[in-house]
Amino acid sequence: MVLHSSWSICLTRPLILLSCTLFLLRCDLADAFPSCRLPVVGRSRPIAQRPALSLFSQVDTTSMIQGAEGLDVKNLKPVVLCPAQFGTQRDYEDLQKTLLKRGFNLYPAPLSRLDWLKIVPSTLTKEFFTASLRPSKTLGFFYSALDRAFEQVEKDYGVDVEVAVLGHSIGGWVARSYIAEVLGEEKAKKRIRSLVTLGTPHNPPPKDSIVSAVDQTRGLLSYINENFPNGFPLDASAVTCVAGKGTVTPRGLMDVISKVGEKLWDEKQRRSKLLEEIVALASYFPLSGKAFETEGDGLIPVEVAVLAECRSVIIENCNHAAFVPTPGKSLRLPETYEWYGTESAVDQWIQFL
Known part of the structure; x- marks a missing residue:
């Protein structure tokens, strides 16, 4: 089944581009696809050995959601997390x-990969084509998962405890809704x-921009x-809206292709500045x-991730995520690719939970 272009461009284009980047960055595909027999070049960070989750894996909400075994949870403040698109608890x-x-x-x-496919029927409706989708109908699967978390x-x-809500990427505006x-x-x-939202695309493009006519969320964000x-x-x-400054795009096309050899691969960082710039260009525009x-x-972009009347926290050298979802286990980015969940970044927004 092929999704209509507007929705798929908004929510899957960056992931596809970043996935391509990871292939070129020599990620260990065996972790995501155990059946693959590609040679292992190296692993960016240790990953616990466990059976790979498939697209249809059931999520054990009891064992995974508490995360505080052996501790008295009464001494901890509860935080409900709204994951990024295709994100699961293990991520x-x-x-x-x-x-x-x-x-x-x-x-x-407690979302599984399969749960995310429940959004597909909405792409076949009149509301989708007229950009008039409503969250309560489109995001019911996400709402149900949040119900279970609460x-x-x-x-x-107990029923009277105060709860903080943390939203990552589109999970931030799902949380608002x-x-x-x-x-x-x-x-x-x-x-x-x-x-607290982390890298959430809260704002549409400026009305005078050439892309403003395309409502990429088909009415949801509006x-x-x-x-x-x-x-x-x-x-x-x-x-609190948290935005990252992990990638600044070049001044022009010539700057993208200049010094290609130097930007193609940084062995020490295990990253490609060139590919990160290309991904950012394709997503920011x-x-x-x-x-x-x-x-x-x-x-x-920073300007998209902040709300005018709310507190903003801008973090230098902070990228969008430490993982890219796959039908199996998510691909992990190098530790040098710091994101909102890196300890030094967390310390800049945790006080607002």
Whole structure:
């Protein structure tokens, strides 16, 4: 089944490009595709040995969601996580451990790869083609996963505990929608302590840009911004938008192709600056209307990731994610590719949870 171009461009283009980058960056494909018999060139970071998850794997929410075995959770502050597109709980295990050391108990929404396919029927509707999709109908699978995460929090802490919500990438605006549509104003202000978004594309391209006519979320983001501006029903002071400056695109095309040999591969960093620039150019342009001389986390420009009336935290040398989803285990990027979940980055936004 082929998805309509607007939705697929918005949500899968950057992942496809980044996946290509990872292939060229010599990632260990055997971790994602155990049946592959490609020679292992090297591994960027140690990965625990466990059976690879398939696209259809069932998620064990009981064992994975608590993340604080042997500790009294009452001494930890609960945080519900809205993952990035195609993200699962296992993709955030390192972040879960990092937050645990800092006194927070992370509850990722228990999504499997298969769950994400539930968005496909929405691409075949009139609302999709008229860019009038509504979150409550389109994101029901995500809402259900968040319901389960909140239920686990209540089981561990009781129904009156205050909860922080953390949204990564599109999970940030899904969180805004869930808080408003599912929890509602009264419950949200009583139960939600804070909302922190990491590299979330909150803003559409400027109206005078050549890409503004294409609503890449087919109405979802427009609806959220019009009805739930600046994190409503939460006070703007309770919302923090974190943006990264991991990749600044060149001034022009000649700068992209200049010194290709030097930028193609950095053996020490285990990265390719050239390919990172190409990925950023391809992602920044449809999101902001600008390609060159644009700062962002490699996928999301800074100006797109912040809300005008909310607190902003801009982190230098911070990229979008430490993983790229596959039908099996996610591909891991090198440790030199720092992201929002790197400990030094976490320390810059954790105070706002």
